[in-house]
Amino acid sequence: MTANHGSSASGPESRRRGPFGRIALFLRQVLDELRKVVTPTxxxxxxxxxxxxxxxxxMIMLVMGLDWVFGTLAGLLFGAGPA
Structure with a gap:
């Protein structure tokens, strides 16, 4: 039993493809996937x-709140520096 590692072609045909054949196959698969895209209304x-x-x-409010809490705690723990 042989494992198919995500290749759509199997057997000796996949080994015969040159670099340009593999690029063409990739571009064909990309175009096939792009045809499946649905544009929202x-x-x-x-x-x-x-x-x-x-x-x-x-998320901005959460980060601002955490920043204020940690800043206040740091000020209480280490004291306020010179103004």
Whole structure:
């Protein structure tokens, strides 16, 4: 039993491909995958953009809060430096 390591061609045919044949096969596979891509509608795009912006805003607030907490703790532990 032989293992197929992700190659779409099997047997001696895959060994006969030269470098340009392998590049052509790769480009053909890329184009086949690009044909499967579905473009979102305007409404879907707007909703997804809103979700991303909301997530980014929440993460910014979380990091700002943690920065304030750790800054305050550091100030309490080590004392406030000269102003």
């Amino acid at each position: 305007g409404d879907e795009l707007l909703k997804m953009t809103g979700v991303v912006l909301a997530f980014v805003a929440v």
